[in-house]
Amino acid sequence: MAAPLHTRAAGLDRTLFLVVPAALFMLLVFVYPFLYGLMLSFTPTEGGALANYIKFFTTDNLWPTIGTTLKLAMPATLINVGLAIPIAYQMRRKSPYQKWVTTILVVPITLGTVLIAEGMLTYFGPRGWLSQTLQFFHLYEGPIRLTHNYWGVLISLIISGFPFVFLLILSYITGIDPVLARAAATLGADPWQQFKQIYWPLLIPGIAMAFCLAFVQAFSVFPSAVLLGAPQGPTRVISIAAYEAAFEQYDYSLASAIAMLMGFVQLIIVAFVLGMRRVFYRGPVTGGKG
Amino acid sequence: MKQDFSQLRLDKVTRRFAAAGAQSIAALDNMTLTVERGEFIALLGPSGCGKSTALNCIAGLLALSDGSICLDEERIDILPPEKRGFGMVFQNYALFPHMTVRRNIGFGLLMRGESSADIERKVEAVVRLVQLQGHEDKLPGQLSGGQQQRVAIARAIVIEPPLVLMDEPLSNLDAKLRLEMRAEIRRIHRELGRTTIYVTHDQDEALSLADRIVVIKDGRVQQIAPPAEIYGQPANLDVARFMGYRNVLSLDVASQADGRAQLSSPGLRLQGMIKQPLGAKAAAAIRPEELIVGDGPNAIDGKIENVEYSGRDSLLDVITPAGIRLHVRSVVHPAVGAQVRLSVPPERVLVYPAESNQ
Ligand SMILES: Nc1ncnc2c1ncn2[C@@H]1O[C@H](COP(=O)(O)OP(=O)(O)O)[C@@H](O)[C@H]1O
Ligand SMILES: [Mg+2]
Numbered sequence: 001m002a003a004p005l006h007t008r009a010a011g012l013d014r015t016l017f018l019v020v021p022a023a024l025f026m027l028l029v030f031v032y033p034f035l036y037g038l039m040l041s042f043t044p045t046e047g048g049a050l051a052n053y054i055k056f057f058t059t060d061n062l063w064p065t066i067g068t069t070l071k072l073a074m075p076a077t078l079i080n081v082g083l084a085i086p087i088a089y090q091m092r093r094k095s096p097y098q099k100w101v102t103t104i105l106v107v108p109i110t111l112g113t114v115l116i117a118e119g120m121l122t123y124f125g126p127r128g129w130l131s132q133t134l135q136f137f138h139l140y141e142g143p144i145r146l147t148h149n150y151w152g153v154l155i156s157l158i159i160s161g162f163p164f165v166f167l168l169i170l171s172y173i174t175g176i177d178p179v180l181a182r183a184a185a186t187l188g189a190d191p192w193q194q195f196k197q198i199y200w201p202l203l204i205p206g207i208a209m210a211f212c213l214a215f216v217q218a219f220s221v222f223p224s225a226v227l228l229g230a231p232q233g234p235t236r237v238i239s240i241a242a243y244e245a246a247f248e249q250y251d252y253s254l255a256s257a258i259a260m261l262m263g264f265v266q267l268i269i270v271a272f273v274l275g276m277r278r279v280f281y282r283g284p285v286t287g288g289k290g
Numbered sequence: 291m292k293q294d295f296s297q298l299r300l301d302k303v304t305r306r307f308a309a310a311g312a313q314s315i316a317a318l319d320n321m322t323l324t325v326e327r328g329e330f331i332a333l334l335g336p337s338g339c340g341k342s343t344a345l346n347c348i349a350g351l352l353a354l355s356d357g358s359i360c361l362d363e364e365r366i367d368i369l370p371p372e373k374r375g376f377g378m379v380f381q382n383y384a385l386f387p388h389m390t391v392r393r394n395i396g397f398g399l400l401m402r403g404e405s406s407a408d409i410e411r412k413v414e415a416v417v418r419l420v421q422l423q424g425h426e427d428k429l430p431g432q433l434s435g436g437q438q439q440r441v442a443i444a445r446a447i448v449i450e451p452p453l454v455l456m457d458e459p460l461s462n463l464d465a466k467l468r469l470e471m472r473a474e475i476r477r478i479h480r481e482l483g484r485t486t487i488y489v490t491h492d493q494d495e496a497l498s499l500a501d502r503i504v505v506i507k508d509g510r511v512q513q514i515a516p517p518a519e520i521y522g523q524p525a526n527l528d529v530a531r532f533m534g535y536r537n538v539l540s541l542d543v544a545s546q547a548d549g550r551a552q553l554s555s556p557g558l559r560l561q562g563m564i565k566q567p568l569g570a571k572a573a574a575a576i577r578p579e580e581l582i583v584g585d586g587p588n589a590i591d592g593k594i595e596n597v598e599y600s601g602r603d604s605l606l607d608v609i610t611p612a613g614i615r616l617h618v619r620s621v622v623h624p625a626v627g628a629q630v631r632l633s634v635p636p637e638r639v640l641v642y643p644a645e646s647n648q
Contacts (some may be wrong), residue, residue: 182351183384185371187398187449197397201388281388282433287380 041257046289052257075155117227153226172206304356332500377446385430398449535575557612562639571644586633
């Protein structure tokens with residue numbers, strides 16, 4: 001569809017005023033706090049402007065949190081995206097099961113991280129159902145440790161992050177005109193080639209977007225890292241460090257610096273992934289004149 | 291995948307779709323058709339009559355509910371589309387938006403595992419055939435509708451399929467381009483010497499392109515015949531209406547003999563050719579261009595009610611004293627309100643049994 005050609009020669013398009021509330025809202029709850037935090041991070045309680053950042057990178061229980069968080073967020077995001085693509089691809093056609101499967105997969109979104117953590121503690125814990133079932137059938141005799149460690153947090157990130165990634169990718173896949181795959185089939189493409197040659201290249205931009213959003217979400221993990229992890233050890237993520245600085249040491253300036261670094265790492269990853277996207281085709285995903 | 295064949299046979303091909311209330315309706319009902327190698331077949335019918343369903347069944351994009359499709363001795367309706375190897379041109383082209391023209395056209399060859407040198411050579415040849423030189427490295431989004439159409443055709447024929455299927459390939463083009471591409475499609479069909487099945491709702495397109503036309507209505511085949519026969523001797527009233535017999539008069543059958551019928555209604559007597567066995571009531575179908583202004587056989591008197599001037603001739607609305615409205619295409623242009631006498635040779639009045647709901 002062509003954009004309307006007529007534009008008002010003089011004066012402002014009045015629909016522009018519709019963005020004013022949103023702009024004000026952004027200014028008040030996002031831009032201002034962000035700038036305030038940025039300023040705060042450069043005005044430490046003692047030392048020069050960069051003291052907080054120097055402290056972060058020289059303190060042994062602070063700088064490794066970046067790695068710890070990446071080690072949780074990256075696999076969780078990759079697993080979620082990797083699982084969501086084939087499942088969403090299978091769900092792309094309207095079918096009687098589609099509604100049911102989608103509903104079941106999406107339920108965790110409604111639960112919230114804390115509830116999921118509670119459930120996981122009873123299910124995956126050393127005396128939980130999973131452990132008892134495995135022992136009852138003599139499938140695995142040793143103690144099962146899936147809570148209060150790295151794995152507990154990872155599993156919870158997967159459970160809480162998956163629905164979101166799945167819905168996003170499903171919407172991208174269903175947006176691709178199925179007649180393209182049919183055309184490919186008449187040209188000799190078997191189902192695998194139809195996916196590889198048609199769906200996959202058209203999906204990459206959407207997958208990159210889903211990856212970024214899921215990653216940012218996973219990177220700021222907090223409740224499950226505390227409830228299901230080992231917050232002093234292997235799951236001491238960056239948000240825990242920020243929390244401790246702010247509410248245990250009352251050093252808001254340091255906490256702000258940590259938050260800024262957290263945002264910076266996210267920004268780098270997102271910029272990298274979206275930059276990669278440029279390499280691929282981006283444009284309409286239908287095949288011709290509508 | 292067959293390189294070529296001598297006969298494609300559709301036997302009682304039926305496709306039903308689930309409709310509201312657990313019922314199912316047959317979008318295509320018992321279609322039986324034999325296509326000989328080299329033929330250009332047009333499937334013609336109004337929108338929604340089941341043409342695309344028929345084509346998709348042949349291509350393998352829709353499973354049959356009943357019946358069978360055979361290529362010579364081999365049954366093909368059980369094969370997936372990628373195993374049939376027919377070329378298909380879709381109504382909205384279905385070009386791959388992320389591939390250049392070159393890659394779009396070469397796609398089928400790539401899937402067949404041909405070497406890149408062969409692909410390049412064949413793509414180049416077909417690009418010349420559809421006159422797309424210079425556009426090879428553009429994306430489909432950068433092409434005009436007519437060029438996209440050519441890419442779609444090139445992509446379907448470059449694999450040298452034994453059968454090319456086209457689903458209303460010209461319906462998205464403007465009138466001038468449509469005429470050009472029509473000639474193009476006929477030329478390409480001739481040059482390839484392969485078999486084409488072409489779906490359209492446009493009578494002119496079907497008449498000018500096809501060797502044989504299959505007229506479909508409500509999922510059922512109405513008539514299979516060469517264009518001249520479809521045009522001059524429609525098998526039933528529905529085909530007649532669709533082929534431009536705009537005047538359909540219902541009359542009583544007075545007498546019939548030697549394939550001719552005498553028809554009458556208050557204030558009107560007509561003689562015409564019997565096309566189907568008649569009962570007591572009949573419908574007479576006459577083309578607007580076959581009614582002549584002036585005296586002659588089958589004279590009908592009336593008054594001009596409306597004149598629609600269209601250059602060389604005019605479309606006249608004539609109303610008889612009994613209130614029957616007739617459409618007449620005429621090179622004389624009488625004034626509105628004038629009394630005229632119309633006539634039509636009996637050979638050009640086609641008589642069918644009256645429709646039951648009238
Ligand atoms: N996937 C489908 N599900 C249900 N009904 C369908 C489907 N495809 C086609 N139909 C119905 O079958 C009939 C014939 O459709 P189609 O073959 O597309 O018509 P045409 O191509 O002649 O315009 C129509 O009434 C249409 O509504
Ligand atoms: Mg159609």
